[in-house]
Amino acid sequence: MRPERGFLVLSAALCALAPLSIDLGLPALGPLTRALGVAPARGGLTLAVFMAGFALTPLVFGTLSDRRGRRGPLLAGLVLYSLGGLVCTLAGSFDALLVGRLLQGMGAGAGPTLAMAATRDRLHDAALKRRLSALTACLNLAPVIAPSLGTALLALGGWRAPYATLAAAGLLLLAACMAGFAETHRVADRPHLRTDLAELIRAPRSLAMIGVYAASAASMFAWVTLSPLVLMERLHVAPPLYAALFALAACGIVTGAVLSPRLAARIGTHRLLAAALALSIAAPLLAAALLVLAPDWRTLMPTMIAATFAYGLIAPTAAHAALDPLPRIAGTASAVMNAAQVATMAAASALASWAFTLADLFALPVAMIVFALLSAAIVLFQPAGGRAD
Known part of the structure; x- marks a missing residue:
């Protein structure tokens, strides 16, 4: 090999x-x-x-x-x-x-x-x-x-x-x-942790993209948390079919990730990220409307696959934008990115579970929309100079 x-x-x-x-x-x-x-x-x-x-x-x-x-x-x-x-x-x-x-x-x-x-x-x-x-x-x-x-x-x-x-x-x-x-990273100066974190803080684009990476993962984790309750408990999907639908949604992420670099090369990273974030908001919005009109897994799943596809586009794009400008402290940046992801996923799970007690099956699109909007807000209001290329 x-x-x-x-x-x-x-x-x-x-x-x-x-x-x-x-x-x-x-x-x-x-x-x-x-x-x-x-x-x-x-x-x-x-x-x-x-x-x-x-x-x-x-x-x-x-x-x-x-x-x-x-x-x-x-x-x-x-x-x-x-x-x-x-x-x-x-x-x-x-x-x-x-x-x-x-x-x-x-x-x-x-x-x-x-x-x-x-x-x-x-x-x-x-x-x-x-x-x-x-x-x-x-x-x-x-x-x-x-x-x-x-x-x-x-x-x-x-x-x-x-x-x-x-x-x-x-x-x-x-x-x-x-x-x-x-070994891929040999350092001569043995930098200190405070120096590493200070360098990361002075990189507004990387910080913003870490936020987008974490918030978009939280939107997906709301789906992971509530999909068994919504599909099996409320929409009466049998366990074997649920497993197949969950796998299909995961394939949406894989497809988005595979297409992401090709689309970025064709339309640019910023346009790709904007389009993917728009899709990540529009898909659960449409899901909520369809659940009002016709609560059925057949109408819900296309919107969820669209949302997972959007996440597949967002995740590698945001990770690249976060890590690429910081070669010397890639370990610290990657660590902060993964820690932020775990924290927002825990928050998404807690919010989604609480929302389900109040809004029942509508908690799924609502929780996904909240974190998708957070991702979009981070991109819109990131500091000057933080825009992705």
């Missing part, structure tokens, strides 16, 4: 580590709570503690990588992730399982942060845009295959099998990175 292609495969696997770790274990939540003797409602804590760990460590790994290089922090994160997977696999109590999930989340925080930073080290301009689009596509393929794979593993080996698979994947990825992940 050519070095550049091998680096792409490793980067894609690192970016997919977190979504796989979340979705692969979902089918096992019921069996593991029964096996470990806890209430079914506590199964959700395995996701909460993973996300907590995942939110905490990107800033640590990212800023450390700017001062010490990418390779060392990445390997440390993969060791931590693999250790967490082993703890989960061997857990004899629910508390031990939660400790393992926390370690997994903390280790997984190194993956997308350092993969994107290393990608910026190696590429820039149009080449960077194409590579970030490919990583976005790979990242969003993970939720398509993970639930089905998790169900198969559950049938083969019980609730421990998904966690054993994640531990094995972590060890395999650790070995692959030790063999094939060369």
Whole structure:
């Protein structure tokens, strides 16, 4: 395998580590709570503690990588992730399982942060845009295959099998990175964290695009949070059909990510971002109108696929605009971007869940519109000099 292609495969696997770790274990939540003797409602804590760990460590790994290089922090994160997977696999109590999930989340925080930073080290301009689009596509393929794979593993080996698979994947990825992940960022001046953050603060375009990246991800997470309630509970979609519709929506993201660099080259980054943001607002607005006129999954899904397609256009475009101007502190910028994404996704989940108690199925388009409008507002009111090219 050519070095550049091998680096792409490793980067894609690192970016997919977190979504796989979340979705692969979902089918096992019921069996593991029964096996470990806890209430079914506590199964959700395995996701909460993973996300907590995942939110905490990107800033640590990212800023450390700017001062010490990418390779060392990445390997440390993969060791931590693999250790967490082993703890989960061997857990004899629910508390031990939660400790393992926390370690997994903390280790997984190194993956997308350092993969994107290393990608910026190696590429820039149009080449960077194409590579970030490919990583976005790979990242969003993970939720398509993970639930089905998790169900198969559950049938083969019980609730421990998904966690054993994640531990094995972590060890395999650790070995692959030790063999094939060369250092991409060597620094002579060993900059301090305050210097890095000050440089980021003085980059209004990058800060604005980090905000767009995070807010648009929050709009998508509102869909992730409420889609089972809206489709299965209110629109009476059967579970197999729901899985197919969810996968179809994820394919909308992949399609948008694949087309993003080509469209940017043809019409320009600023026009592409403006059009994608407009679509991300218009699609849930149309969804709300259609739910009033004819509440049916057949009318809802085309608008949701349009919204996910818009996100596929936005995410790599915003990530490129955020990272490309900051080669020296790409680790810190990537870390802030990923931490902001996790924070807004948590806010979106909380807002969407609360809105569902008030507005029922209309909570889905409303929550998506709120964060889509926030993304558009950031672009419209970013400081002078912050406009994307």
